[in-house]
Amino acid sequence: MKLLLLAHAFNGLTQRLHCALRGAGHEVSVELDISDAVTEEAVALADPDLVIAPFLKRRIPESVWSVRPCLVVHPGPPGDRGPAALDWAVLRGDVEGGVTVLQAIGDFDAGPVWAWRTFALRRDASKASLYRHEVTQAAVEAVLEAVDRLRAGAMAPASPPHLPPPPTWGGGWQGPVPAAQRAIDWSRDDTASVLRKLRSADGHPGVADVLFGRSCRLHDAHEASAAALQRAPAGAPGSLVARRGPALLRRTVDGGVWIGHVRCEPPPGQPALKLAATRAFAAESAALPELEVPLQRDAAEWDELHYAESGADGQRVGWLAFDFHNGAMSTRQCERLRDALRLVRMRDTQVLVLQGGTDFFSNGIHLHDIEAAAQDAGDSAADASWRNINAIDDVVLELLTLTDRLTVALMRGNAGAGGCWLGFAADIVWAHGGVVLNPHYKNMGNLYGSEYWTCTLPRRVGAARAAEVSQRVMQGRLPLSAAEAVSLGLVDAVLNAGSDGLPQAAQTRALALAAAHNHAERIATKQRARAEDEAHQALAAYRDQELQQMHRNFYGFDPSYHVARHHFVTRKPHAWTPRHLATHRP
Incomplete structure (x- = not known):
């Protein structure tokens, strides 16, 4: 089918649906919801079989929903209406949530139901985390079901299930939380x-x-x-x-x-x-005391970094976990991760797993922190950007030069820009099946990118395919599903275990790597390859070439990066839909 995604922003849910619908063989284009007139024009140009709205803050105009089917994704169970279903569910302490796919009509969340899913609400999860995991997974399943039903010519929507209302809630309209x-x-x-x-x-x-x-x-x-x-x-x-x-x-x-x-x-x-x-x-x-904790400690003691080991002597696996809010890595956070890598390389392990956060593996440099530097006396956004990119390059360098053991990047959550290439620098990359990857930089003001991507890309996909993959990924700028990343050679395996089972699935694989009969042979091969690569072109040369381009982005005459960063962190409304998303536009 020809599908048009209509969204307030190209957020994580919209990106996941973009990947899933393309993976199911549909032709998918995107239009950002800017105004009724722009939406009407987009529908006329795209002529879609179906409009899908995963994330909207306004009604779809009647001039659109009255003449072609439009499905709206509502992050609440059937019978729930309003813009804050998940807020209320978490605030009340509900045990169950849901997602409903409704047909658009003149009133919010009141149309016929075409599909739905329900799920348990994690007790210790934030609204944002639930949205990125349970809501997104349920929405993908429900949308695919609704699309299949429409494609098959179903004339009537599904009958909503009988859902007992949560305590204190009887369904119906719920406005924003006061x-x-x-x-x-x-x-x-x-x-x-x-x-x-x-x-x-x-x-x-x-x-x-x-x-x-x-x-x-x-x-x-x-x-x-x-x-x-x-x-x-x-x-x-x-x-x-x-x-x-x-x-x-x-x-x-x-x-x-x-x-x-x-x-x-x-x-x-x-x-x-x-x-x-x-x-x-x-x-x-x-002026407050700092309560530092060791890297290796009880996991219940919160900090951004944690290290643990498992396995028998000679078959040890080290787990270096890092969880930075929203995946952004400031200079301080990069330096902490770099120092942690230097510390754990002194441990006698055969495999080191670099485990990102549940919600995000990494999204690269910290744009909010950089923007704040522009307001600090004696500092600038350009200088802060330069410090940050060098700091994250130092992290990647530690990973690339850790040649006496196998390294694994475990992507439990989404990753973007330099955060992707941080993970790709590991010997082996495992990703959860629901992960969405954006391993490109150009959306942020035509950034060139660093994190040794020019070295890692041909190493992962092969020299013969490097130009082709670079064109698709770095220039195409579309999100990739974990399965797509495997097909390109950027990811080695997809782990489809549920969120609860993912750590155990990864642990089993990592212990098997550490105990493999050919482990010593793999390490010797890795060391030879690193030496040959260094003789061909030193890591320092890759870094210097990348940073020359980044220096122009930060300090050059073209302000595109600074403008794009400012618009991103201040959530400036979109004035138009980027052409790589709006493929229906000439």
């Missing part, structure tokens, strides 16, 4: 209540609060362990008592929470940026 219902009373709310409120607003809009006398919105919350609370100074509920990495420790009536990121009310004329809490309140944070 700010008062998410407001935290630090003198009364226990830790569970605080986390539920924060997680229900994570991603957007965040919970309005005050830190150090300044209005801001709180994001990225983690429960503090009993051990951390014992080490931290005493304080009344609501007081800020310690720091760790990006986060500030705030006491509750029965414990405490780490607040990882904030979006402060900016001075007039400046953008509101989401930054690490210790970055946004650098001077105030410096």
Whole structure:
């Protein structure tokens, strides 16, 4: 079928559907929802069999839905209506959520139901994480089912199942969550209540609060362990008592929470940026004690980095896990990961698994942090970009030169730009079946890219295919499913285990690698290949060539990168749909 995806933005769900629908053999184009007139023009040009709206903030115009079928993805179970179904579900503590695919009519979420899915809600997950995993997976399944039914000529929608309503909810319209219902009373709310409120607003809009006398919105919350609370100074509920990495420790009536990121009310004329809490309140944070933890520790003790080992002597697997909020890696975070790699290379392991976060493996350099540097006296966005790209290059260099063991990148979540090439630098890449990869840079103001991609690309796909794959991936700029990445040679295997089973599936594979009879032979082959590659062209030469191009992007006369970055972090509305997405436009 000819399909047109109509979306407010080309977000993760829309990208996953783009991959899945293309993989199912459909012809897919995209139009961003800018205005009714633009939508009408897009439908006239594309002449689709079906319009699918995965992510909208406005109604589809009647001039479109009245003349051709339009399906809307609603992140709530059948009978639910309104723009904040997931917010309410997390805030209430529901145990079940759902996704419904409805036919568009004149009212929001009120049309005939063509397909649906329900799922269990993870108790410790934020709204944003649920959307990226359970909602996205359910939406893909439901949309594919609805498309198949329409393609087969079904004349009537599906009959919604009988769903017992969650406690306190009887279905029907639910508007946005009032700010008062998410407001935290630090003198009364226990830790569970605080986390539920924060997680229900994570991603957007965040919970309005005050830190150090300044209005801001709180994001990225983690429960503090009993051990951390014992080490931290005493304080009344609501007081800020310690720091760790990006986060500030705030006491509750029965414990405490780490607040990882904030979006402060900016001075007039400046953008509101989401930054690490210790970055946004650098001077105030410096006065608090730092509760450092070792890299190898109990996994229940929160930090951005964690290391563990498994397996018998001589068959050991090291697991270096990193989980950076939204996959963005600031200079500080890159330096921490680089130092961790230097530390774990001293361990006697046969395999090292580099495990990214549940939601994102990595999205490369930290654009919000770079944007903030433009407001700092004595700094600039160009200088911050230069520091950040060199810092992430240092991380990749550690991985590329770790030649005495096999390295594996485990992509549990999506990855983009330099974050993809960080993973591709490993000897072996495993990706979850639902992962979407965007291993290109040009969407961010025509960036050239670094992270040794010019070395890694031919190494992974072969010299004969390097030009072809580069043209498709780096110039085509379309998202890739994990399966597509395997077909190109960028990923070695897709792990289709569910989220709960993925760590065990990866563990089994990694232990098998470490215990393989030909392990020593593989290491010798790897070392010879690295030596031959270095003799042909040194890693330093690849880096220098890439950074020459990046220096022009950061400091040159063309401001495209700085403009694109500013628009990205400030969420500027789209004025047009990029032509690589809108293939229906000439």
